[in-house]
Amino acid sequence: MKDFLLILRTQGSVWTDLSPEQLQKHMEHGMAYIGKLIAEGKLKSASPVDKGSKIITESNGLLTDHPFNESKEVIAGYFLVTANDIDEAVTIAKGNPIFKDIPTKIEVHPMMPVGG
Amino acid sequence: MHKLKENPEINQLVEHFFRHESGKMVAVLTKIFGAENLDLAEDVVQDSLIEAISQWQYKGIPENPSAWLFRVAKNKALNIINREKYKRQYSKEATHFLRSEWTAEPALNLLFSEQQIHDDQLRMIFTCCHPAIKPDSQIALALKTLCGFSIPEIAKAFLTTEENINKRLVRARQKIREDKIPFVVPQGIDLEKRLQTVLETIYLLFNEGYSASKGNEIVRYELCEEAIRLAEIITTDTAIQVKSNAYALQALMQLNASRFKARQDTEGNILTLEEQNRLLWNYGLMEKGFISLEKSIPANQISTFHILATISAYHCSASSYETTDWKAILGLYDNLLKIDNSPVVLLNRSVALSKVNGIAAAITELKKIEGSPSLKLYHLYYSTLGTLYIEVSQFKEAIPMLEKAISLAPLQAEKSLLQHKLNFCHEKKLLQ
Numbered sequence: 001m002k003d004f005l006l007i008l009r010t011q012g013s014v015w016t017d018l019s020p021e022q023l024q025k026h027m028e029h030g031m032a033y034i035g036k037l038i039a040e041g042k043l044k045s046a047s048p049v050d051k052g053s054k055i056i057t058e059s060n061g062l063l064t065d066h067p068f069n070e071s072k073e074v075i076a077g078y079f080l081v082t083a084n085d086i087d088e089a090v091t092i093a094k095g096n097p098i099f100k101d102i103p104t105k106i107e108v109h110p111m112m113p114v115g116g
Numbered sequence: 117m118h119k120l121k122e123n124p125e126i127n128q129l130v131e132h133f134f135r136h137e138s139g140k141m142v143a144v145l146t147k148i149f150g151a152e153n154l155d156l157a158e159d160v161v162q163d164s165l166i167e168a169i170s171q172w173q174y175k176g177i178p179e180n181p182s183a184w185l186f187r188v189a190k191n192k193a194l195n196i197i198n199r200e201k202y203k204r205q206y207s208k209e210a211t212h213f214l215r216s217e218w219t220a221e222p223a224l225n226l227l228f229s230e231q232q233i234h235d236d237q238l239r240m241i242f243t244c245c246h247p248a249i250k251p252d253s254q255i256a257l258a259l260k261t262l263c264g265f266s267i268p269e270i271a272k273a274f275l276t277t278e279e280n281i282n283k284r285l286v287r288a289r290q291k292i293r294e295d296k297i298p299f300v301v302p303q304g305i306d307l308e309k310r311l312q313t314v315l316e317t318i319y320l321l322f323n324e325g326y327s328a329s330k331g332n333e334i335v336r337y338e339l340c341e342e343a344i345r346l347a348e349i350i351t352t353d354t355a356i357q358v359k360s361n362a363y364a365l366q367a368l369m370q371l372n373a374s375r376f377k378a379r380q381d382t383e384g385n386i387l388t389l390e391e392q393n394r395l396l397w398n399y400g401l402m403e404k405g406f407i408s409l410e411k412s413i414p415a416n417q418i419s420t421f422h423i424l425a426t427i428s429a430y431h432c433s434a435s436s437y438e439t440t441d442w443k444a445i446l447g448l449y450d451n452l453l454k455i456d457n458s459p460v461v462l463l464n465r466s467v468a469l470s471k472v473n474g475i476a477a478a479i480t481e482l483k484k485i486e487g488s489p490s491l492k493l494y495h496l497y498y499s500t501l502g503t504l505y506i507e508v509s510q511f512k513e514a515i516p517m518l519e520k521a522i523s524l525a526p527l528q529a530e531k532s533l534l535q536h537k538l539n540f541c542h543e544k545k546l547l548q
Contacts (some may be wrong), residue, residue: 017164020134020267027169028129035174048170077170 003111004089006079012070014102030099048077129175135264141189142261143236151299164189190224239299245314246297253288254317263342273335315365318343322369340373363412364421370405371428374398385529390437423452442471459488475508495524511541
């Protein structure tokens with residue numbers, strides 16, 4: 001078993017376009033998905049990303065932080081899952097019901113096992 | 117990071133929870149921000165819902181989801197009021213106590229109390245259905261604010277473009293600002309008059325859903341449900357004294373809606389009352405309709421709603437089409453004619469008339485209103501007359517009526533039903 005980091009990217013403004021009814025459906029589908037992953041023991045942690053993200057850049061030894069442009073593409077959240085291999089992790093990512101509701105990209109990154 | 121709950125599915129949301137909670141919150145926030153800042157109230161609610169779903173999805177639905185949502189909305193409202201950069205004019209009486217830390221919390225709790233939520237929804241109904249706003253804009257605004265429908269959802273329900281609905285909403289909000297339409301329930305003599313406008317708008321909304329002529333079945337049934345819900349906000353109010361008409365409308369809608377799901381067969385063909393499987397009627401809703409009808413009785417004046425609801429009740433209480441009390445129904449139509457002697461009422465009455473006084477009498481009556489402007493392009497006039505002709509084997513007369521009805525019918529399902537009858541007439545005519 002190996003860990004995989006799933007990073008969800010969406011347009012920052014998409015949520016405001018969904019109606020209350022669609023938001024409820026979206027949430028119910030999401031809950032069922034997350035509930036199933038937990039029951040199968042495949043989800044280690046997960047979280048949506050809140051507003052107020054910052055990005056830090058370095059220029060000539062000077063570190064500056066800027067706010068993210070939140071109306072553009074943003075990281076909507078992450079899932080840390082356990083899977084046999086990348087194929088299973090991809091299958092898990094494809095099963096995310098978010099695809100049905102809003103335009104989304106999910107990146108699947110294998111985590112390198114670090115020995116203790 | 118959220119701590120993942122072991123079993124996040126224990127609490128479930130009731131159907132349309134977000135829709136109806138958003139209607140409540142928009143009403144309360146409009147009370148706080150003032151009717152001219154309706155759009156701000158809607159934005160705060162949308163933000164609160166988004167916050168809820170991102171939390172609940174991972175942590176599960178809280179014990180009391182309403183309270184959770186209201187708390188988030190309260191905080192957002194406070195932030196907005198305290199933020200100086202918003203130079204809006206808020207409702208003074210509502211925001212006065214919100215500006216001080218000492219009084220904000222209890223003042224907000226009071227504003228979000230169950231009684232206040234009810235009252236604010238009622239205020240919202242009267243604001244949306246203000247006579248200064250055009251009826252089609254009134255309906256769109258009520259669906260948007262009170263019922264939590266989005267612009268695409270309203271457009272889908274009305275079979276029109278989102279742009280069109282957006283225009284109606286913009287005009288309605290503009291009218292509220294320009295005319296300074298207050299966020300209040302009218303008092304005294306005004307109340308009765310304004311309540312009548314409100315009830316008519318609710319009935320329009322219901323008919324938009326109930327008319328079998330267009331659109332998606334599920335969406336249309338939801339419109340009917342929403343219309344009933346709005347009527348219930350009025351009838352459950354304790355301050356409005358005269359609620360007879362409101363109860364009559366509520367009864368009419370409940371009784372008619374109870375037959376909604378029996379009106380089409382599995383292939384989408386429209387079924388007449390005669391053909392409907394009465395086991396598919398929603399008897400729970402029907403029961404509510406009968407109770408509403410009973411409560412509508414102490415009226416000083418019998419309204420159209422009373423008569424239509426009673427007619428509907430006669431249909432509902434008949435165990436079969438054959439045992440329908442047509443005599444009573446005809447009597448009710450005769451009463452209705454005294455209030456409204458329009459050709460459409462005469463048309464609906466003709467069916468009852470044919471059962472009581474015979475088909476020839478009904479045909480004679482229908483011929484009298486031929487060519488009246490409201491029926492000229494109404495397919496049901498021609499199909500009713502055509503069907504009556506068939507029943508007395510006057511196929512030659514039936515054919516042009518059915519042809520006309522087919523050309524005017526808006527739905528394919530109706531056209532094919534009529535085509536069937538037309539073919540039947542042609543066959544029979546050859547044999548005569």
